[in-house]
Amino acid sequence: MSKNVVYDALFPIYQELNDLVSEENMLKIYSYWRGSQFSLSMRLYDSKQLRPILKASRTSNKDLIRLYGYSERWIRDNRR
Incomplete structure (x- = not known):
């Protein structure tokens, strides 16, 4: 569909x-x-979700940090 x-x-x-998603999707x-x-x-x-x-x-806190991109402290505090 050019x-x-x-x-x-x-x-x-x-x-x-265009490079990331193709010409069609860019349009x-x-x-x-x-x-x-x-x-x-x-x-x-979203932190609330x-x-x-x-x-x-x-899953371990360490893996959750890598997966979701939040700090160790935030992950730890929000798992309680």
């Missing part, structure tokens, strides 16, 4: 999106969010 996009003429952010993102400004959280997981998962988990 729309004859001229890659070299794209803004750098659209070139990166979908463009048509859906064009003109919008947004920022992405440093964390992938993660708390019950941590409490039910039998």
Whole structure:
């Protein structure tokens, strides 16, 4: 589904999106969010949603730190 996009003429952010998610998906993102400004959280997981998962988990704190990207103290405090 190429729309004859001229890659070299794209803004750098659209070139990166094209490389990451394909031309077709870059165009979908463009048509859906064009003109919008947004920022992405440093964390992938919502802390409120993660708390019950941590409490039910039998995985070690060390593995949970690597998996979810939160600090050791935060993981430890929220598993109680």
